[in-house]
Structure formats: structure tokens, C-alpha cells
Amino acid sequence: QVHLVESGGGVVQPGRSLTLSCAASGFTFNTFDMHWVRQAPGKGLEWVAVIKYDENIYYADSVEGRFTVSRDNSKNTLYLHLNSLTPDDTAIYYCARDQSDAYFDYWGQGTLVTVSS
Amino acid sequence: EIVMTQSPATLSVSPGERATLSCRASHGININLAWYQQRPRQSPRLLIYGASTRATGTPARFSGSGSGTEFTLTISSLQSEDFAVYYCQQYGNRPPWTFGQGTKVEIK
Numbered sequence: 001q002v003h004l005v006e007s008g009g010g011v012v013q014p015g016r017s018l019t020l021s022c023a024a025s026g027f028t029f030n031t032f033d034m035h036w037v038r039q040a041p042g043k044g045l046e047w048v049a050v051i052k053y054d055e056n057i058y059y060a061d062s063v064e065g066r067f068t069v070s071r072d073n074s075k076n077t078l079y080l081h082l083n084s085l086t087p088d089d090t091a092i093y094y095c096a097r098d099q100s101d102a103y104f105d106y107w108g109q110g111t112l113v114t115v116s117s
Numbered sequence: 118e119i120v121m122t123q124s125p126a127t128l129s130v131s132p133g134e135r136a137t138l139s140c141r142a143s144h145g146i147n148i149n150l151a152w153y154q155q156r157p158r159q160s161p162r163l164l165i166y167g168a169s170t171r172a173t174g175t176p177a178r179f180s181g182s183g184s185g186t187e188f189t190l191t192i193s194s195l196q197s198e199d200f201a202v203y204y205c206q207q208y209g210n211r212p213p214w215t216f217g218q219g220t221k222v223e224i225k
Contacts, residue, residue, distance in 0.1 A: 046216070047215065060212075101208075104153075
């Protein structure tokens, strides 16, 4: 069965960096687009970025230029490198599998990033 | 960017009653809409895609309808496990993929 497991979250100071990982299993990773979605405490869902199976990449305006998404198909792993973090980036970060360049059919359990001095 | 607006923000319903949730898109998205359920302290889970197609494992009491800019999620008879937050998401014009702000279904 499909499994997505995020890791790498933690407490980080404003202006610093962090890298999140999402380990995928149970499907042919290199044939699927993969997304990052975040959820600030007590708030709704916000799409962050997508890396397509062909390595095309798109970002939300709120993170463009600060976050970098990548994938290592040999390790079935998705990454999100977060730079220049601000308190507004505090959130649970979920990875999600894309189905048909459309909706998200599987989600990980999320990893919490807290940006605080 | 397509803005998704859900109503109401909170819906108070008794177990066994019907719940109707609404989602509006700022521009037409055909039927390119999904619904997700998020129970407390859990990840979102896909319920409906294509506005009305139930995802694998979604009980038949959940139904979706609509096209263009107006969409509805109906839960025919609320069970205890259905009390959660529900989000709509459009994929008709992306990037970005955009979500509604959510409707919380709570026990009356």
C-alpha cells in the first residue's frame, strides 16, 4: 500500500534553513507528481510546491525564491529545502501524491516546522 | 488564481441528520473539484474527486455535486466519525492548486 512518511521538522530560528524529507513506498515513485502542502496551527490547507515526474517545478508565490523542492527517484524520496524562514512559515508540512495532475490521493502524516527565536 | 470559498464556516448537526456543505469557485472550473476530510490530529484524506466521484473507501453516505462555480458535499446521515473539517480544492486552473478555508462539522 502507498506510504508517505515526512521527517526533518523542528524548531528553527528566523532567517535559518531546514530541509524536509518525504519517504515514499508502495508505488512507482518516479511516475508520479509530488506536492508539498502546509497547514499553519489552527488554519486551513495551503499548497506550497509541486515537482512533476518530469522534474518540472512550480511554487506558491508565498515561498517562491525561498523554498526549493527536489526529488531523488533512486531513493524514492521527496525533499523541500526551506530558506530564509519567518514565523509565518510555522506549519505542519505534508507531502502528497498527485493523481493525474489533479487531486491529491495520498498524504503523509506531516512534519511540524516551528520558526521562533 | 482561483479563490475557493466555503460555507458555512461551522455546521452543527446531530448524529443521523443530513449535512450540506457548500463550496464556490471565483471562476469556472468545470468539475475539477475535490473534497477532503480532516479529522482532529490527522492528515487530510481524499473523499471525492471530479466533483462527484467517491474515492476508494469513501462511504456511500457522502455525495458530491455541482459544476462550474457552485459545488456541494452532502453527508446523508452523519456518523460519529464524520465530525471533522472538510476542505474543497480546485484543480481546474493550476498552478496554484487552491483550497477553501474549510467547514467544520460539529456535534449539535
